[in-house]
């Protein structure tokens with residue numbers, strides 16, 4: 024069995040455009056690649072052209088430890104190139120380099136006769152996690168005990184990840200000619216008052232994850248400078264550290280001025296760790312909350328979240344190699360606990 028050429032595998036994956044929504048071709052290539060190396064592969068349909076790629080060594084999908092990440096990417100696509108130790112390209116860091124390191128690790132384990140490792144590679148992580156949701160539905164009755172999810176953590180084990188809560192704050196008023204403002208009711212004024220009040224509200228905090236913070240990312244309202252505004256809204260994204268209900272309760276006083284609409288929620292996650300690794304807390308969300316059927320979650324991957332999604336995305340080739348060896352160590356130590 025040839026060892027996996029990490030650079031060549033990562034570049035092959037990067038060079039197929041798999042921007043979220045068009046992962047079909049990349050999935051096809053990956054499924055064929057794994058079959059070519061002797062893996063038993065299942066293509067799990069997510070929609071018309073998109074599918075997750077599940078693989079294991081034996082014919083029945085009965086692994087104890089899962090290595091998992093996603094193969095969709097954010098736009099804009101750009102192909103791979105190598106400069107010194109850096110492999111550039113869309114997805115090099117998030118998450119096709121990680122996927123390659125996981126395949127390399129699984130192959131090293133298989134060479135040593137280890138058959139209890141499964142691979143779950145999903146679509147759609149960058150926009151709503153539809154791939155992970157489908158993968159989770161298929162996990163019922165699975166023998167998996169641990170899920171090692173790959174996202175860029177600079178080869179550190181995650182202790183916890185923050186969740187998100189997206190809300191829309193809607194203010195309603197009554198339009199009037201701006202020369203007679205007393206005849207109207209300004210929605211924009213109500214929204215501003217609510218946002219100022221929001222600043223003073225104490226946010227929930229957690230000893231590991233810290234304090235919940237938020238961004239008012241979008242604000243809109245009104246129709247013309249000489250019209251008292253009848254409607255205004257703001258989109259607010261909270262990075263949560265506890266149950267989203269804690270934030271919602273803290274915001275109750277704002278409902279005197281505005282209506283609050285729930286848009287999206289992903290819970291924060293406390294992760295499993297094993298001794299001997301550097302650890303860190305990560306402020307972003309992953310597919311992990313949607314993959315709970317695949318066992319206790321761990322988070323680990325090469326590359327930095329600071330270069331993921333950038334116009335210059337890259338990953339260190341040396342770090343990819345180190346990640347493959349770390350994944351082997353992680354899997355072996357988890358298998359010992361079973």
Ligand SMILES: [Zn+2]
Nearest residue numbers: 117118148174
């Ligand atoms: Zn990612």
